[in-house]
Amino acid sequence: MSLFRRIFLLNATVLCAAAALLLLGPVTVSTPVVLTEALILTAGLIAMLVANAALLRVGLAPLQRLTRAMTTTDLLHPGRRPVVAGQGEVAELISTFNTMLDRLEAERAASTAVALSAQEDERHRIAQELHDEIGQTLTAVLLELKHVADHAPPLLRSQLRQVQETTRGSLDEIRRIARRLRPGVLEELGLTTALTALTHETTSHAGITVSRHFDQELPQLSHETELVIYRVAQESLTNIVRHAAAHRVNISLGADATGLHLRITDDGKGLGAAREGAGIRGMRERALLIGARLTLNQRPGNGTEVHLRVPAPQRSH
Structure with missing residues (x-):
């Protein structure tokens, strides 16, 4: 009562x-x-x-x-x-x-910032180990297989070539995982180039057509802001490939009087009644770190729109 x-x-x-x-x-x-x-x-x-x-x-x-x-x-x-x-x-x-x-x-923002910073450091460490240790080991294995195959009988040589291709495929996959863990292209070539590479790498093997629209002149952003935008786009594209059953994806990044906008839309099956998972919650937490706002909307018909709005782009230090 x-x-x-x-x-x-x-x-x-x-x-x-x-x-x-x-x-x-x-x-x-x-x-x-x-x-x-x-x-x-x-x-x-x-x-x-x-x-x-x-x-x-x-x-x-x-x-x-x-x-x-x-x-x-x-x-x-x-x-x-x-x-x-x-x-x-x-x-x-x-x-x-x-x-x-x-x-x-305030306490959640502080603790989230510490946790995400530790997560990025751990990703960097794992990516470095994959590249320097496992990657170099597999490269050495490939060289040894080539040397053995060159001196092996024809029947055995064919089998060794197949092992070479399998090993080369594993090496490429390890390098791809390392790039996803630590987007070096983001630091070296900038945000739009990193997003272009991300969309191509994420969706090419899934048979999804991607349309990209990036403003040529974006405001100067801090590294933290660029990393948040990149991670939100990465998680969104991963969700589309895994769950949306989409055929087309549109990704745009532009600025207007209200701030910077990242929009990712697809023609998949939409959000439905599913609860937000850890991936989406992680996107929201990252957005809050830079004062941004993340919204997910069901598009008319089918599909989902992910919209990240950064109201006040920060200058890099």
Whole structure:
């Protein structure tokens, strides 16, 4: 039972008991009860109940708004704070809740930044080990296989050539994984070139046609902002290849008066009723680190649109 209903029923019980005592008890206006007096008491009782309900509704309205805010608050979807209203403890409670949200969002942003930074460092380390150790080992194996195949009998040579191709394919896959873990092209050639290489590498083997539209003159961005844009695009394209069953993908990056916009749309089966997974939550957390906003929308018909808006592009240091 809500607080409003409990208080109202309590007050109504007291008022009804008082009215009953006046009508039926020894303390009455007249004995026996006169009809006009009963009507007057009944009307007064109704008026008191209505006034009591109205006053409680007005007094408890800030608490109802606070309750709605508590049930809908999501730190991955920052929204407006409930307005501080009411008197005394009610206003203090709402103000305390807003302060708590500010603290939680700041703490989450700080902890997320540390976690994502550690994740990027670990990706860098793994990519370096794949390239320097496993990659060089497989390269040496390829050279040895070639040397053995050149001096092997014809029948064995054919089998060794097949082993060579399998090893070469494994080496290419390891290099591709290393590039996804650490996008060196992003640091060396810039964001648009890195996005172009990413779309080609991610979708070429899946039979998906990609249309790219990148503004020629983008504002200068910090490395952190570029990395967030790249990772959001990477996760979006990965989800499309794995889950969307799409045939066409459009990716655009441009700037206008409201900020920088990355849009990725596909003609796949859409979001449906599926809950957001760890990949999308990770995208939202990355967006919050640079003050950006990520939205996912179901397109008319089929397909999904991922929109990342960076309201204030930062200059690189």
